[in-house]
Amino acid sequence: MIGLEKVSKRYPNGHDALKDITLEIETGEMVFLTGHSGAGKSTLIKLIAAIERPTSGTIYVNNHQLGKMRRAAIPYLRRNMGLVFQDHKLLFDRSVMQNVLLPLEIAGFTHHDAHARARAALDKVGLLAREKAYPIALSGGEQQRLCIARAVVSRPALLLADEPTGNLDNEYATDIMLMFKAFHQAGTTIVISTHDQAAIKSGAGRIVHLDHGKIIS
Amino acid sequence: MKTWLTHHLQALRATLTQMLATPFSSLFTLFAIGITLSLPAGMAVMLDNATQVASNLPNPNEISIYMDDNATPADIKKLQTTLSTRTDIAHTQFVDKQTALTQISQQLGLTRLVNELPKNPLPDAWIITPADTDAQHITQLVSTLQKFPHVALVQADYKWSQRLDAILQLGHDLFTLLAGILAVALAAITSNTIRLQISTRHAEIEVSRLIGATDRYIRRPFLYFGALQGLLGGMIAWGVVFVSTQLLTPQVQHLATLYATTFSIQPLSLMQSAALLLISTALGWIGAYFAVSRSLARIEKR
Numbered sequence: 394m395i396g397l398e399k400v401s402k403r404y405p406n407g408h409d410a411l412k413d414i415t416l417e418i419e420t421g422e423m424v425f426l427t428g429h430s431g432a433g434k435s436t437l438i439k440l441i442a443a444i445e446r447p448t449s450g451t452i453y454v455n456n457h458q459l460g461k462m463r464r465a466a467i468p469y470l471r472r473n474m475g476l477v478f479q480d481h482k483l484l485f486d487r488s489v490m491q492n493v494l495l496p497l498e499i500a501g502f503t504h505h506d507a508h509a510r511a512r513a514a515l516d517k518v519g520l521l522a523r524e525k526a527y528p529i530a531l532s533g534g535e536q537q538r539l540c541i542a543r544a545v546v547s548r549p550a551l552l553l554a555d556e557p558t559g560n561l562d563n564e565y566a567t568d569i570m571l572m573f574k575a576f577h578q579a580g581t582t583i584v585i586s587t588h589d590q591a592a593i594k595s596g597a598g599r600i601v602h603l604d605h606g607k608i609i610s
Numbered sequence: 611m612k613t614w615l616t617h618h619l620q621a622l623r624a625t626l627t628q629m630l631a632t633p634f635s636s637l638f639t640l641f642a643i644g645i646t647l648s649l650p651a652g653m654a655v656m657l658d659n660a661t662q663v664a665s666n667l668p669n670p671n672e673i674s675i676y677m678d679d680n681a682t683p684a685d686i687k688k689l690q691t692t693l694s695t696r697t698d699i700a701h702t703q704f705v706d707k708q709t710a711l712t713q714i715s716q717q718l719g720l721t722r723l724v725n726e727l728p729k730n731p732l733p734d735a736w737i738i739t740p741a742d743t744d745a746q747h748i749t750q751l752v753s754t755l756q757k758f759p760h761v762a763l764v765q766a767d768y769k770w771s772q773r774l775d776a777i778l779q780l781g782h783d784l785f786t787l788l789a790g791i792l793a794v795a796l797a798a799i800t801s802n803t804i805r806l807q808i809s810t811r812h813a814e815i816e817v818s819r820l821i822g823a824t825d826r827y828i829r830r831p832f833l834y835f836g837a838l839q840g841l842l843g844g845m846i847a848w849g850v851v852f853v854s855t856q857l858l859t860p861q862v863q864h865l866a867t868l869y870a871t872t873f874s875i876q877p878l879s880l881m882q883s884a885a886l887l888l889i890s891t892a893l894g895w896i897g898a899y900f901a902v903s904r905s906l907a908r909i910e911k912r
């Protein structure tokens with residue numbers, strides 16, 4: 394599903410965020426990306442989603458080499474991915490429902506189908522009762538769950554989640570991890586960056602540990 | 611197909627919502643566009659009407675030849691043969707003084723007065739159409755005709771007609787210039803409103819891109835907005851021109867009666883109206899396209 398060969402990323406300010414990363418993720422796998430703050434977890438996820446370009450090395454997603462893809466083809470690649478951003482990236486001038494509808498509108502679902510799917514996704518993350526609320530009125534954990542609902546609503550084959558349990562208390566974090574496990578069992582390939590020790594130790598998935606931009610073990 | 615339709619409906623809905631969200635400034639922009647467009651549109655109407663008037667005037671290239679009083683029928687006959695053999699004259703028509711008098715008296719309703727005249731004051735005359743209508747040939751022809759025996763006066767109105775033509779031509783040139791300048795202005799107005807909109811919807815554009823929106827998808831609502839704004843502006847311009855012609859009509863008709871003719875202002879024709887709306891829509895679209903492309907390129911860079 395995902396392959397990285399000798400991938401390095403240097404940001405324009407000269408900082409080497411990733412150094413010589415080689416990594417293979419099979420279809421249907423669940424991978425926990427761990428490491429200290431600044432280790433390069435978010436950078437790795439952004440490279441896979443083609444949000445950032447590697448300085449050197451090649452990246453394959455779904456048998457496509459990202460570096461060789463036409464710019465116009467990238468949106469279609471992204472429609473097969475669910476992205477949970479570390480900083481949420483919710484739209485605050487749209488209701489909860491409208492936020493979840495956005496990927497479906499982009500993919501061209503009809504009004505009727507889109508609403509049915511969005512409702513199902515909101516139900517899964519326990520936010521159906523808040524569909525008319527605006528994100529500003531949601532707690533941090535609820536915003537996080539909204540972000541997850543938006544990522545899974547188009548039932549992507551690949552889910553990339555950057556610290557989805559970042560600022561949640563343990564109980565919520567466990568809930569959300571259970572949700573990811575359910576998606577995993579349904580066949581979704583999942584990459585989660587996390588500090589959540591309980592999740593990591595649960596042994597539910599492979600652990601990739603980053604340290605200063607390098608993979609350790 | 612269904613996707614395509616859904617996308618367009620979405621974009622249209624988003625556009626209308628956007629316009630209604632700021633009704634006052636939307637209306638203000640629409641009027642700015644409308645008034646801007648009404649200038650060249652109004653000018654087109656004026657030029658068309660002026661051209662119409664000009665073409666209804668008596669044929670300006672005709673030359674009148676008046677005979678003097680003591681020309682005998684034999685003289686007239688002789689001149690007739692001379693005139694009809696000349697290659698630089700396309701057409702001749704003889705108007706004898708009696709016919710001329712009857713015509714005038716009937717036209718002016720002065721039959722009684724004319725009957726009491728002791729003597730016909732009008733001369734025999736020819737109305738001829740020259741073969742070449744440019745100024746040089748006409749001048750030459752006039753001076754030649756002047757030298758024929760018993761010719762009292764040769765009159766050609768071509769100078770006046772040429773001046774009118776030149777003025778109309780100038781009007782058309784001015785129209786083209788004005789239309790060109792205002793088209794750019796219109797695209798600029800649209801471009802500006804779209805830029806403002808994009809800046810308020812920055813987050814939406816960024817997020818949409820991250821979750822798989824194509825450039826075309828992102829552009830679409832703004833293009834719709836530009837085109838719709840152009841179309842509505844064009845309609846306002848049409849309205850302004852229409853109302854103006856209606857307001858001017860009584861005055862023009864009054865003027866026409868003073869000149870003993872009937873004339874009414876023609877408003878924009880169907881073709882012109884269609885062209886106005888089409889062009890304003892297209893300009894709105896183009897302005898929006900430029901604004902979106904520039905803004906998207908800038909968002910890309912960051």
Ligand SMILES: Nc1ncnc2c1ncn2[C@@H]1O[C@H](COP(=O)(O)OP(=O)(O)OP(=O)(O)O)[C@@H](O)[C@H]1O
Pocket residue numbers: 404405406408409410428429430431432433434435436437479
């Ligand atoms: N846009 C950027 N420009 C310059 N440097 C950056 C940029 N983004 C990240 N970095 C740097 O790259 C390194 C890796 O950042 P990254 O966000 O991948 O870390 P992370 O593992 O996700 O950390 P955290 O757990 O805090 O989210 C950091 O040192 C960071 O300062």
Ligand SMILES: [Mg+2]
Pocket residue numbers: 434435436479555556
């Ligand atoms: Mg991070």
